Amino acid sequence: MACSWNWNPLGEQTFYRRSELYSMAWDLAEELRDCLMAAAPYGGPIALLKNNWRKEKSPGSRPVLEIYSAAGLPLASIVWKSGQVVQLGWTASEDLLCIQEDGSVLIYNLFCEFKRHFSMGNEVLQNHVLEARVFHTEYGTGVAILTGAHRFSLATNIDDLKLRRMHDMPSLQKPPSCWAVLFQDRVTVILLATGQELYLLDNTSCNAMTPPGLSPQAGAYLQMAVSFNYRYVALYTDTGYIWMGTATFKEKLGEFSCDIRAPPREMVWCARPRSKQRAVVVAWDRRLMVAGNTEECIQFVLDEDSYLVPELDGVRIFSRTSHEFLHEIPEASQEIFRIASMAPGALLLEAQKQYEKESQKADEYLREIKDKEQLSEAVQQCIEAAGYEHEPETQKSLLRAASFGKCFLDRFSPESFVRMCQDLRVLNAIRDYQIGIPLTFAQYKQLTIEVLLDRLVLRRLYPLAIKICEYLRLSEIQGVSRILAHWACYKVQQKDKSDEEVAQAINQKLGDTPGISYSEIAGRAYECGRTELAIKLLEYEPRSGEQVPLLLKMKRSKLALSKAIESGDTDLVYTVVLHLKNELNRGNFFMTLQNQPVALSLYRQFCKHQERETLKDLYNQDDNHQELGNFHVHTSYASEKRIEGRVAALQNAVDEYYKAKNEFAAKATEDQIKLLRIQHRLQEDLDKPYLDCSLHDTISHLILDGKHKRAEQLYREFKIPDKRFWWLKISSLAECGDWEEMEKFSKSKKSPIGYLPFVEICVKYHNRHEAKKYAARVVPEQKVKAFILVGDLDQAADAAIEHKSESEMSLVLAKCSPAIDATVVEKLNRARAQILKK
């Protein structure tokens, strides 16, 4: 079949295929060998550092760092102005690491924008970097350094930098001939070879290793390769012998001898997951060899310098002109495309082709599969094989076959078919040479769609990323919103556009998309030094609470305060208020608060409990004399204990009240000062607690103590209304039972409250006898009431009859009990009858 024309067999079961991904778009003037290079795995970008080795640093030959997509399209370039670079490498998140001779590592993004740098420590700085490797483990991206003193230092995760110095090598005299980083049992170790010796280095020890089943004539090690998953190791010796085995050196997987003595330039593993064959790819200047545990090997001639990029399921080979992928043919593809294959998938593909030709052979093939009950397997095979093909035409024919076969199956879940169609659509889109991410199906699955989207975002391919999200119907928050947010964060960095333009462009695109945080974008804008833009963007943030922290960071505290107030979250307001308190001087702080009543009230509440003195300052600032007066009044009884202090506080209050034009309060306070002084004197004279009594209570106490003179004095001094004083005096007199004084008092002049209160008060203190004295003096209108109170129903009845008031009569009647007050009742009834007659 046509598809297997470029298959190269290795042993009985496996085939290798070398197919072109792109012809490189870069137009390089220099040879690749003159450049320092790094290509990221998973179809990532390629970094070139030109002119790195030139010693003379003339302006025309300054080193230049260039970054290309896998298709050779330039992404960015800069003139290299930092130190001598020893090694380039890519992190798992596609940042470029430039490891300098002095051990400092500079991190750039794939647009050559500097992100940060870190150092590999003093020892490296002193001894310089001889060689370096960048490696990836589950902990992240690591860096291993071989120093000029032939010691190893490494960091397992550059995002959480912890430098580790490895144990010394057995011989520090010369550098190892080759070395590699291994990752075993969650520990990174170094495998190194000097001459015929092989060592494993970790923090504390250095152990000699012997590969099991190594040919005795093997010779000195020249090259080593560690597989993508750190499970296998291959060693190349100067006799052209290759040993392949597990990285634990417990098991040998195979060996191969070739007759090439020249040291290979590169050696990498080339294996796909779950393959039985383990093979390595060895590259010399003009020769490429695939060798496994077989007699024969596959050899290719290289027309130009080519470089190998190990991948999960194969090896990428790029040169000045082309970019190829070399990999083992997966099983499903073999089954279908192997010459004369009778596998169900192969038959189904043929059946479909015949069907298109309208040949009855289609039925024959189909029948053959169905007879063996292999139709569903056939469909499955076709779907799977489609994933391994790069050519859309081949993908389509396989999918068509699958679709055709599916028609003859009753129960075949369409999911795998649909999923494959979707995945291929995505893969074809990103493999496009404009995008240049040549992911295979297996790599894509390993990478996951989320990471792929991240990578597209990193490359600023926002529209494609959004299209993919929409196509795959990813949830908005995970998909579209996230990408838009990234886009916006990128957009704010475009310095050539005005704040207004950028803010509008962002809002137009983002609108109210759920999951978009405008404050995050604004934060980015602020980081780029565009404060005004940040503020504009924050206007779009619907949750005011989100706006506040950033505004504070940008020192827009007053704006932050209004936003906090708008949010209705008092905690947020307090946060800003306290921030302001520390940021501004007191005067400005108070001024700011005065304009924000809500914040002011909150701060006052706080001061009331925590800093009363500040409260005073607050009122002072604002010339709020009323509140200042209140403040002093409060002080006079809450915090001052000494009488002088209290008077002084009250005097302050008086002044403030006058300033506030609150004469009433001022007068009342002056009275209080007067009272306090009097009470103080009374307390000293009479040795009784008078302080803190109200005026009323003070007088009442005086009367109770029989100090009628002094009471009179106060009454005049404070201009107590007569009525009030009379009430006060008679209740106090009744309380102490001084009936004599009461009678005297009642006769002192005409009572302003009448005499009913006298009656009431006497009755209250159970003195009917006294009460009766006053009942007679009660004005006629209240007489009935008074007589009822003293219990003299007969007189009450007389009074009521005299008034000719029916309601009063009923009132008296209601109080009568027929047995005792028969005469009264009779009298009343008679009077009522008379009234009725009239």
Next chain:
Amino acid sequence: MASPGRRDAPEPPDFAVLKRLARDQLVYLLEQLPGRKDLFIDADLMSPLDRIANVSLLKQHEVDKLYKVENKPVVSTSDQLCFLVRPRIRNVKYVADVVHADKAAGRSRKYKIIFSPQKFYVCEMVLEEEGIYGDVTCDEWSFYLLPLDDDLISMELPEFFRDYFLEGDHRWINTVARALQLLSSLYGPFAKTYGIGRCAKMAYELWRELEEEVEGDSQARRPEIGHIFFVDRDMDYVTALCSQVVYEGLVDDTFRIKCGSVDFGPDITSGDRSIKLLLNAQDKVFAEIRNEHFTNVFGFLSQKARNLQAQYDRRRGMDIKQMKNFVSQELKGLKQEHRLLSLHIGACESIMKKKTKQDFQELIKTEHSLLEGFDIRESASFIEEHIDRQVSPIESLRLMCLLSITENGLIPKDYRSLKTQYLQSYGPEHLLTFHNLKRIGLLTEQSPGETFTAVESKVSRLVTDRAAGKLTDAFNSLARKSNFRGISKKLGLIPRVDGEYNLKMPRDMAYVFSGAYVPLSCKIIEQVLERRSWLGLEEVVRLLNGNEFAVTDPAVEDNPTWESQRVILVVFLGGCTFSEISALRFLGKEKGFRFIFLTTAITSSARMMEAMTETKA
């Protein structure tokens, strides 16, 4: 006035789940501090806690001893101290004192503060200022809602009233919003929202914002509550200031109902101990009299007593089998009823003693004339005499406020003389009380041009400002007039009297004030629900100073056949009185609505006055 086609009010939703949620969270929080510990409880949280968890539950979760948070040295010997408090600076300082004392004594313990219902930033700030931030762990007990009865949920935040309306402190609004979020997640979504008042508007908006943040799982649930109505307390101070004459309100005014229960002293229990009685719908005797005008209560109780006697009497002439049946099934219930009956009769007697005095009659008469706007001079002198005779400081204050608010402020002469009398009677610190009352708008002076102090005039300018416009300023009430007379006329709050108002067969909500006055807050609710909007009430709204809103949630199916559409949640911001509850219960019965009450706290005239009063302590 049975309306045609009148339907029975639907049953209220089951709020027991709120208690369960609170209990479970409390247990979880206690378990977060494993091992034995002593628990210090905020005095204000004691009664609410009592309704959620009993001592044995606390003991089960390794609470050793219980203490009240008060200003006394801590005697606890436990190595772990847990404080269950409201988020107030005072409480945090208390904890700080404990920690400092321990440090000075070289003692190390674990401290944990559980703030209920939420933690405020200020609390942490004070912890920091006191230098004990690292020594103490903080947690939140999201105990927002305490169901006091089948239709009554309280947030038990009496300080809401003073904090918001007087101090302009907005922090509790967030708490209300969160409480609403909880309610709506359990019983909503609510199809229609009405409200009036600035605080109402803010609480509503904040709540909506919270809802939007968690939006997503709005599956079409069938709501159990259809509508929600927000009312600010400052829309209607008059109702809250009137003497209550419905039984439940009267019991509250006389004995103070605390967290749904009341302590009856020995004079009522006619024993030697006081008895704590839970007052809710479970109390069958109480359930029948709670909403009755007091004049009917005694008659009802004596009738009830006769019935009870009759049931006891049935024992005579029973054969053994019947007797056995009686003892095992009915006797317990009868005894329980008997007990309750005697307690309520005792309470009634005690109330009668106080309230049927002539003083009380005159007081009510004065109140009624204030409401109607007659004999103002007479009322003013009554109040003056009330002060002169030192009857009760809180009562005097209440009457002064009632006079001010119904008359749009006191005339300058009265304003001065009443205040002077009051200060002479009860001490100069009340200068600050009067300042508070003026600020909140309860006791003001009639004058053509209000004299604004500097801040206040600034504030009024700021009202137009965007930020300030969304949230209210603290002093709004100052610039506001109560306009009670105008509102009363527009809404017909004073019923026309033709003949005696029959309190046994009330015809409108005015019965809760002996037929003299329809509570304003309830009347507004009635009017809006009737119109299903604010249309036609423009003038009233203007007099009330606006801030009304009515929002229909388009996402919620408004299915009129659903029972829930006749369940209305009324949210009182700043507290509601039992009279208002009774009035709305009556309205509900008339119109086939079921009102559910959510209030920041139960209030009464005395509680309101106390909140405004400055004390020396």
